[in-house]
Amino acid sequence: MSARDITVLGAGIVGVAVASWLQRDGHRVTLVDRGPPGEFTSIGNAGILSPGSVVPVGMPGVLKKVPRWLTDPAAPLSLKWSYLPQAAPWLWRFMRASRRDRVERIADALRPLLGQTFDAYRVLTQAAGCTDLINQSGYMAVYETEASFRADALAWTLRRERGVRVEEIDAARIRELDPDLAPIYVRGVLLPEQGYVANPLWLTQRLFGHFMASGGRYERREVTGFDIGAGGPTALRTAQGPLPVDTLVLAAGVFSAKLAAMLGTRVPLESQRGYHVHFPEPGISPRTPVMSGEYKFFTTPMADGLRNAGTVEIAGLDAPPTQARIDALVGHTRRMYPRVNMAGMRTWMGHRPCTPDSLPVIGRSPRFANTWFAFGHGHTGLCGGAPTGRLIAELIAGRAPNIDPAPYRPTRF
Numbered sequence: 001m002s003a004r005d006i007t008v009l010g011a012g013i014v015g016v017a018v019a020s021w022l023q024r025d026g027h028r029v030t031l032v033d034r035g036p037p038g039e040f041t042s043i044g045n046a047g048i049l050s051p052g053s054v055v056p057v058g059m060p061g062v063l064k065k066v067p068r069w070l071t072d073p074a075a076p077l078s079l080k081w082s083y084l085p086q087a088a089p090w091l092w093r094f095m096r097a098s099r100r101d102r103v104e105r106i107a108d109a110l111r112p113l114l115g116q117t118f119d120a121y122r123v124l125t126q127a128a129g130c131t132d133l134i135n136q137s138g139y140m141a142v143y144e145t146e147a148s149f150r151a152d153a154l155a156w157t158l159r160r161e162r163g164v165r166v167e168e169i170d171a172a173r174i175r176e177l178d179p180d181l182a183p184i185y186v187r188g189v190l191l192p193e194q195g196y197v198a199n200p201l202w203l204t205q206r207l208f209g210h211f212m213a214s215g216g217r218y219e220r221r222e223v224t225g226f227d228i229g230a231g232g233p234t235a236l237r238t239a240q241g242p243l244p245v246d247t248l249v250l251a252a253g254v255f256s257a258k259l260a261a262m263l264g265t266r267v268p269l270e271s272q273r274g275y276h277v278h279f280p281e282p283g284i285s286p287r288t289p290v291m292s293g294e295y296k297f298f299t300t301p302m303a304d305g306l307r308n309a310g311t312v313e314i315a316g317l318d319a320p321p322t323q324a325r326i327d328a329l330v331g332h333t334r335r336m337y338p339r340v341n342m343a344g345m346r347t348w349m350g351h352r353p354c355t356p357d358s359l360p361v362i363g364r365s366p367r368f369a370n371t372w373f374a375f376g377h378g379h380t381g382l383c384g385g386a387p388t389g390r391l392i393a394e395l396i397a398g399r400a401p402n403i404d405p406a407p408y409r410p411t412r413f
Contacts, residue, residue, distance in 0.1 A: 003025075003026045003027050003028060004027050004028070004246060004247050004396070005027070005028045005030075005245075005246040005247065006022050006027045006028070006029050006030070006246070006247045006248075006249060006396070007029075007030045007031075007032060007236070007243070007245040007246070007247070007248050007249070008022070008029060008030070008031050008032070008249045008251055009032050009033075009223060009236070009248065009249065009250050009251060009252050009259065010031075010032075010033055010250070010251035010252035010253055010255075010256070010375070011031045011032070011033035011035075011036075011037040011038065011204075011208065011218070012033075012037075012038060012040055012041055012042045012204065012251070012253055012381070012385075013038060013042040013200065013203070013204045013207075013381060013382055013385040014251045014253070014374055014375065014377060014381055014384070014385045014388055014389075015031060015033070015249075015251035015252070015374075016031065016037055016038065016204050016207050016208050016211065016385070017120075017124065017207065017385035017386045017388065017389035018249055018251050018374050018385075018388060018389040018392050018393075019031050019211055019216060019389075020124050020127075020128075020207055020210070020211050020389060021124075021386075021389035021390050021392065021393040022249075022389070022392070022393050022396065023211060023214055023215070023216055024123075024127075024393070025393050025396075025397055027396075028215075028217075029211070029216050029217070030216070030217040030218070030219060030243075031208075031211070031216065031217070031218045031219070032218075032219045032220075032221055032223065032236065032243065033218075033220065033221075033252075034220065034221065034222035034223075035220070036220075037204055037205060037208040037218070038200070038201050038203075038204030038205055038208065039201070040253060040350065040351075041253055041254070041274075041350045041351060041352060041353075041381065042200050042201060042204045042381070042382070043200065043201040043204075043348075043350070044200075044274065044276050044309070044348040044349075044350040045200050045274070045276075045309060045350075045381070045382055046196075046276070046289070046297075046298040046300050046307060046309035046310060047196045047197040047198070047199070047200050047289070047298075047300045047302060047307065047309075047382065048139065048194070048195075048196050048289055048298055048300065048382065048383070049117050049118065049121070049134065049135075049136075049194065049195045049196055049197060049382065049383055050114070050117070050139070050191070050194045050195075050380075050383055051114050051115045051116070051117045051118065051164070051193065051194065051383070052114075052159050052162075052164035052165075052166075052191055052193065052194055053110065053114050053379070053380050053383055054106075054107040054108075054110040054111045054114070054158055054159055054162050054164065055107065055155045055158050055159065056097065056098070056103055056106045056107070056110070056357065056358035056359075057077075057094075057272070057312065057354065057358050057378065057379065058094050058095065058097050058098030058103075058356070058357075058358065059098055059103060059154065059155070060098060060099065060100050060103065060154065061098075062094070062095055062098040063095055063098075065077070066079070069314075070084075073322055073324040073325060074324050074325060074327070074328035075311075076295055076296040076297075076310075076311050076312065077311070077312040077313075077314075078311075078312070078313050078314070078322075078325070079091075079313075079314040079315070080313070080314065080315040080316075080319060080322075082319075083314060083315050083316050083319065086316060087270060087314050087316075089268065090268050090269075090270040090356055091314070091356075093268055093356035093357075093413075094356040094357075096356070097356050097357040097358070102357070103154075103158070104158070105407075106357055106358055106359060107158045107161075107162060108162070108407075109359055109407035109408070110358070110359065110380070111162040111163070111164075112403040112404070113360075113384055113387050113388070113391070113403060113408070114380060114383050114384055114387065115163075116386075116387045116390070116402070116403075117383045117384070117386065117387060118134070118136055118195070120386035120387045120389070120390050121134055121385075121386040122134070123386070123390075124207055124210075124386055124389075125203075125206075125207075127210055128206050128207050128209070128210035129206070129210070130202075130203065130206040130207070132198070133197055133198045133199065133202060133203045133206065133303075134195065134197060134198075134203075135195045135196050135197070135198060136193070136194070136195035137195050137196065137287065137288045137289075138190060138191055138192035138193065138194055138195065138288050139190075139191055139194045139195070139196065139288050139289040139290065139291060139298075140169075140174070140177060140178065140188055140189070140190050140191075140288055140289075140290050140291070141188060141189040141191070141290075141291040141292075141293050142174055142181065142185040142187075142188045142290060142291070142292065142293060143185060143186065143187045143188065143293035143294065144184050144185055144186065144293075144294055145186065145294075146186060146187060148293050148294050149186075149187040149293060152293060156189060159191075164191065164193070165191065165192055165193050166189055166190075166191060167189065167190040167191075167192065168187070168188070168189055168190075169187075169188040169189065169190050170186075170187065170188070171183075171185060171186050171187070171188075173188065173190075174188045177190070177287065177288070178286050178287060178288075178290060180284040180285070180286060180337055180339060181286075181290065181336060181337065182335060182336060182337065182338050184335070187293075189293075196288075196289050196300050196301075196302075197382065198302055198303040199302055199303045199304060200382055202303070219243060221236070221238040221239070221240055221243065222238060222239060223236045223237065223238055223252075223259065224237050224238060224239070225237040225262055226259075226262055226263060227242060228263075228368075231368065231369065231370055232248070232263075232365070232367070232368030232369060232370040232371050233245055233248050233263065233368065233370070233371060245370075246370065247370050247371075247372075247396065248370060248371045248372070249371075249372045249373075249374055249392060249396075250263070250365075250371065250372070250373050250374065250375060251373075251374040251375055252375060253351070253353045253375060253381075254269065254271045254317065254351040254352070254353040256269060256353060256361075256373070256375035256376065257269035257353075260365075260373065260410075263365060263367060263368065263371060264365075264366075264367040264368075265365055265366055265367055265373075265410055266413075267355070267361055267373075267376065267410060267413060268355060268356055268413055269353050269354065269355060269361075269375070269376055270314065270354050270355075270356075271314075271315075271316060271317055271351040271352065271353065271354070272312040272313070272314060272351075272352045272354040272378060272379075273312070273313040273314070273315055273349055273350070273351055273352070274309065274310065274311065274312065274313075274349070274350055274351075274352050275309065275310075275311060275313070275321070275325050275326055275329055275347070275348065275349050276307055276308060276309035276310075276329070276347070276348045277307070277308050277309075277326065277329045277330055277333060277345055277346070277347050277348075278302075278304075278305055278306070278307045278308075278345065278346045278347075278348070279305050279306045279307075279308075279333075279340060279341065279342055279343075279344070279345055280304060280305040280344045280346070281305065281341055281343065281344060282305055282306035282337075282340050282341050283339065283340065283341035284306070284337055284339055284340055284341075285301065286299065286301045286306070286337075287301075288301075289301070290336070291310075292332060292336060295310075295311070295328075295332050296310055296311060297309060297310030297311055297329060297332060298310050299333065299336060299337070306337075306340065308329050308330075308332065308333045309329075310329075311325060311328075311329070312352075313325060317351060321347075321349040325349075326347050326349075330342070330345070352377075352378050352379060352381065353375055353376050353377065353378065353381075354376065354378035354379075355376045355378065355413075356413075357412075358378055358379075358380075359376070359407055359408055359412075360374070360375065360376045360377040360378075360380075360384060360388065360408055361373045361374070361375055361376040361408060361409075361410050362374050362388055362391055362392065362405060362408035362409075363395065363405055363408055363409045363410055364395065364410075365410065366410055366411050372392055372395065372396065373410050374388050374389075374392050390402065391403065391405060
């Protein structure tokens with residue numbers, strides 16, 4: 001395979017990982033983004049690396065939950081009334097993808113991609129000298145009631161049936177694993193093969209630094225459109241003038257839908273807005289991340305403090321952050337860890353690029369042979385970054401891919 005000039009549009013963790021894998025194949029790679037690498041969504045996530053993340057956002061019974069989403073701004077998933085008309089087409093697809101048969105197929109598709117998370121990152125972090133940022137410590141999910149635990153039975157079954165190691169634990173074991181937790185949890189689940197990143201932004205920056213030191217290029221530009229020839233896009237249109245492209249990979253997160261539409265492909269992509277609260281000197285030291293079974297957020301010990309992140313809000317790109325969601329995360333943290341020091345707390349809101357079926361879009365553009373898509377990872381962008389980079393590199397090279405890429409094809413909608 002001859003080396004190509006490849007432009008990767010988007011410098012979050014997915015784009016940086018794609019660029020890194022392509023560079024390993026000997027290609028001349030240019031990263032393009034309107035901001036510094038990793039400082040849009042990658043900076044704010046919970047840091048979880050979970051090869052067992054096979055459970056889609058939409059699960060059976062989702063329709064019954066819509067009234068709560070519309071009336072409770074602090075629910076694990078909420079929907080702004082004012083945004084409902086814009087979100088309705090995506091929500092219809094989301095509900096259709098939440099049927100039991102569809103959920104089973106989605107889980108089957110997520111497992112081979114995310115199952116290689118640690119292996120795919122190991123290749124990149126060893127080259128970049130930052131293996132210390134990856135922790136395969138496992139994580140724990142905890143429940144305050146037996147009823148809540150039973151309500152998640154299908155989610156745990158989906159994991160077990162796909163080879164994810166899942167261990168049920170009692171209240172005594174929970175307190176043994178994390179003495180700082182409040183004594184309110186009666187049931188738990190330990191996933192010993194999972195892990196987390198000590199700082200997601202640092203990981204993206206270290207991989208980017210190695211990419212640049214190895215001959216990569218970076219252009220800080222906001223892309224407004226494309227010049228398109230007979231064979232596909234020939235240049236990116238930017239305020240600084242056109243930027244020529246030969247082969248293009250679109251990995252621009254939540255902005256990818258608009259850019260893909262300019263390239264003749266419509267993908268149903270919605271922002272599932274995520275929040276975090278970060279405590280720089282928490283005064284406690286959890287050994288592993290902990291997920292609240294009731295409220296669906298993670299509390300993660302990071303190199304620079306403790307982070308509580310999660311939940312989903314459907315409200316579009318332009319609405320301001322919802323204070324009730326931040327307040328809820330603060331309250332949940334205090335309930336989970338009563339001794340946590342909240343001094344210096346920082347808050348954040350960002351946009352996860354989510355498809356209705358919780359599967360990313362990975363593959364060649366149906367319109368142009370020189371264009372590839374790598375976006376739409378939703379909650380699994382950090383987990384799926386390195387595996388997606390490996391898969392894109394294999395597809396561009398014409399090698400037999402390590403997994404079947406068909407479930408992620410852009411034409412499935």
